[in-house]
Amino acid sequence: MTYIKDIAAELERLAPISYQEGYDNAGLLVGSPQTEVNGILFTLDVTEEIVAEAIEKKCNLIVAHHPIVFKGLKKLNGKNYVERTVIKAIKNDIAIYAIHTNLDHVKHGVNWKIAELLGLRNLKVLLPKKQLLTKLTFFSPVENTQAILRKLFEAGAGKIGDYSNCSFQTSGTGSFLPGENANPTLGDVGRLEVVTEHRAEVMFPSYLESKILAALKTAHPYEEVAYYLTLLENENQEVGAGAIGELAQPMRSEDFLRHLKGQMQVSVVKYTEPAFDYIERIAVCGGAGSFLLPEAICQGAQVFVSADYKYHEFFDAEGKIMICDIGHYESEVFTKILLHKHLSGKFSNFALCLSEVNTNPVRYFV
Structure with missing residues (x-):
């Protein structure tokens, strides 16, 4: 069930x-x-x-x-x-x-799907989010470090972009004095123990904290595990708003507009005067994305595809970029297909149905 x-x-x-x-x-x-x-x-x-x-x-x-x-x-x-x-x-x-x-903020979510439909390559998050990563620092006997790290990697730690099993290790001297109620793995109660230990560090998505700590405590030989956590200000390059990438081949601006209209299956595109004769670098954001326009311009996008632009916001293009508003519903309606596809490979003991109802409250007289 x-x-x-x-x-x-x-x-x-x-x-x-x-x-x-x-x-x-x-x-x-x-x-x-x-x-x-x-x-x-x-x-x-x-x-x-x-x-x-x-x-x-x-x-x-x-x-x-x-x-x-x-x-x-x-x-x-x-x-x-x-x-x-x-x-x-x-x-x-x-x-x-x-x-x-x-779903907007993850790879293979809303914005990745728009980019896929438009045929964009070399994708990356347009505006990565901060404070989503935590660093774990722990201390362990030298002979146990690799076994502990393996368990941490299995739990989701140590991934940085396309790299996995990432860690930093250094050697040092640790000391501890077991109290009378302790049951030390090394040394004796009441006697100061001095040992060579590893200090190891790994990063992980903060939401995995409980899973990571459970793996650490299960794999670590010490009765009391020495560790600390640090919330990082680093941008998480895997998570954030919007996406940016390049077309396989540059297109004339009017050809890109036709391409956009066809691929996104929209009846109309609201757009500003093209800033370039040929289009190659495209930024996208499903739904209301005007807040990302400065970042799109900063990263050299020639077109920004989004929705829900207000009249005065179109002026913000300032001849630096072409804004293309394809409509909120139109920019996100495919999410039901995306989610259906994700779950259909994992659950097969009940019906998975795509809605046939058009919930778009906006109508166009073309």
Whole structure:
């Protein structure tokens, strides 16, 4: 049997909850983690119509990109679509899980998918996030260091970009005096022990702290493990907002606009005057991404593809870059396919359904 908590755990391996923005509300919003899953419906948004579709398709879990409960609810009396949707879900025993800015911030998430659709190469995070990495420093007998490191690497420590098993080690002299209630691995109670030890350091994503410390304490021979943790200011190059990369071949600006419109399957693109005759370096951000424009310009992007631009924000291009607004829904609707694909290879004992409802509240008269 598969429970909602199992689905949540797999989604959080893809995009840890701790990677969401402070204003966000990702995670299990409605329902119990202990409920057995009968079927999953994947969607961009959650509306009353989506809940009705879940009922029809016998799915008791909705996985959405946008959280239906975002700013918080003080009452549930059905006065707006948010309250009506939540009430309908609860009445029909349908759980709702949202995976929002945490999915925006990871490789192979929202922005990586846009870049894939546009055929971009040499991708990297446009604006990496800080304070997401922790350094573990521990001290151990020389003969035990490598065994401890192996366990730490298995738990997720020591990864820096495309490199794994990364650590730093140095030798020194350690000393300790076991008290009368101690059970020392080395030395005797009441006698000062002086030994040659390794000092070893590894980095890991901060959300793995409990797992890393459990591995350390399991592998370490000492009764009392000497270690300390340091939260790092380093940017995590694997996590952050937006993405930037290059086309395989430069395109004329008008050809790129046609390429963008076709690949993203949009009926219209709002854009500023092209700043370059040929386009090669592209920055992208699904959803509302105007805050990333300065970084896109700084990193030499010739085009910035995003959504939700206001009239006066288009002036910020200042002839340095072409802004392309493709619409919020259009820039993220594929998330349901992305999530369906991620889970379908891992769970096969119930239905995994893509929503057929167009939840876009915006219409275009073309």
